[in-house]
Amino acid sequence: MIPFNKPYLTGKETTYIEDAVTSGKISGNGIFTKKCQFFFEKKYGFNKTLLTTSCTDALEMASILINIKAGDEVIMPSYTFVSTANAFVLRGANIIFADSKEEHPNIDETKIEGLITPKTKAIVVVHYAGHACEMDTIMAIALKHNLFVIEDAAQAIDSFYKGKALGSIGHLATFSFHETKNIISGEGGLLVINDEQFGDRAEIIWEKGTNRSAFFRGDVDKYGWVDVGSSFLPSDIISAFLYAQLENLLDIQQKRKAIWNTYYEQLKPLEKKGLVKLPKVPENSTNNAHMFYLVCNSNEDRKGLIKHLKANHIHAVFHYLSLHKSPFYIDKYEGEKLVNTDNFSEVLLRLPLYYELSRNMQEKIIQKINEYF
Structure with missing residues (x-):
């Protein structure tokens, strides 16, 4: 795995x-x-x-x-x-x-x-x-x-x-x-x-x-x-x-950024085909390569991709659930619909990213993502 x-x-x-x-x-x-x-x-x-x-x-x-x-x-x-x-x-x-x-x-x-x-x-x-x-x-x-x-x-x-x-x-x-x-x-x-x-x-x-x-x-x-x-x-x-x-901050950051950039370059064709969206680094921001995520087109796509990767011994995970819809806060929330928040909760998927992720492992992850689509 x-x-x-x-x-x-x-x-x-x-x-x-x-x-x-x-x-x-x-x-x-x-x-x-x-x-x-x-x-x-x-x-x-x-x-x-x-x-x-x-x-x-x-x-x-x-x-x-x-x-x-x-x-x-x-x-x-x-x-x-x-x-x-x-x-x-x-x-x-x-x-x-x-x-x-x-x-x-x-x-x-x-x-x-x-x-x-x-x-x-x-x-x-x-x-x-x-x-x-x-x-x-x-x-x-x-x-x-x-x-x-x-x-x-x-x-x-x-x-x-x-x-x-x-x-x-x-x-x-x-x-x-x-x-x-x-x-x-x-x-x-x-x-x-x-x-x-x-x-x-x-x-x-x-x-x-x-x-x-x-x-x-x-x-x-x-x-x-x-x-x-x-x-x-x-x-x-x-x-x-x-x-x-x-x-070892410099070494760790260099390695993480190399992994992030590989994901970005090799998954860009999927974005060009409209199958996923890749992370957008804001204009005034640097990228510290904390995470690499995909924005799928639907919750069904995300579920399917997670299942496909898991079947191939790759652990990818979604992220936050909207706090305003959480069991603790839903009865307290009186604001407007938060359309973008809810969308990210439904379709964002994080890929493995850590210092010891080898090139071979990353190539397998990318290959299996392409295979799913």
């Missing part, structure tokens, strides 16, 4: 884990945590970063930081993972779902302003497949209406919008290092704090609502409970694993 995903180890993960263990400190905010945070801040120009145990936790921290409370409204795409919404629902927010663009699952920026009310507190954008949303327009809308922008950049490491790293543009941003992402630590995430007003409080929320980090820096002579918070920081063992991955 050719799996949809296979976690890649660069070779130094266990070495760095052993280093963390022998250092005598494997709880949060250790040597490797600091190394990872410095890496992100230096390479991508992020103002301040905090590693978290997941992207979900980073989103929950963002929700706390902007003081989401019952009755607040948060605008976001419906075509996203449940964590994007849950982080704000947990604080009492009402989610206002926006449609995707016709040619891309990213939020349609032209639909955002019409959803803003006096209760709107924030816009959450999701850079689907590592492709940038139209951030200039979105930031201008946020400025006009005095709203916060949070970038859910779970899939968007090492991708850029007009030369700016994704995650560096909004007031806050979050990343994922889940095993399905380009850079992994099993589970793991990152909160990016671009707006300096949130820096000190973010550290407190990160450390269970205490000023413990300031104490260990020597900024205060004792620490105590000063705000709400939780245990959002990861063990330094997780950070050690992550740091080995970050050291």
Whole structure:
């Protein structure tokens, strides 16, 4: 079986884990945590970063930081993972779902302003497949209406919008290092704090609502409970694993992009025949090769292709189900039909893409896709 995903180890993960263990400190905010945070801040120009145990936790921290409370409204795409919404629902927010663009699952920026009310507190954008949303327009809308922008950049490491790293543009941003992402630590995430007003409080929320980090820096002579918070920081063992991955970021990205480009070039004839659509990278975005997907012409085509690939020992998978139609939210949703969101939920299919996908395996996948059509 050719799996949809296979976690890649660069070779130094266990070495760095052993280093963390022998250092005598494997709880949060250790040597490797600091190394990872410095890496992100230096390479991508992020103002301040905090590693978290997941992207979900980073989103929950963002929700706390902007003081989401019952009755607040948060605008976001419906075509996203449940964590994007849950982080704000947990604080009492009402989610206002926006449609995707016709040619891309990213939020349609032209639909955002019409959803803003006096209760709107924030816009959450999701850079689907590592492709940038139209951030200039979105930031201008946020400025006009005095709203916060949070970038859910779970899939968007090492991708850029007009030369700016994704995650560096909004007031806050979050990343994922889940095993399905380009850079992994099993589970793991990152909160990016671009707006300096949130820096000190973010550290407190990160450390269970205490000023413990300031104490260990020597900024205060004792620490105590000063705000709400939780245990959002990861063990330094997780950070050690992550740091080995970050050291190999360039190599991993080059390999993934080569695989993505092969898919694109060899499946282009199917698109020319009108049998599928290939990913459209937005004009102002780079492509970090997080995923390669096909947009089938119908749900029946997608089901048939999945079945055909499975019969040939290839695991291809669909992606998100529209959140506004989910069992939890369907009775709460009062908005318009989200035609593009529902279409992507019905017809988008993701193909295997991981570092150790060999040329022979990829050729088999492409051959079997062509065979089906």
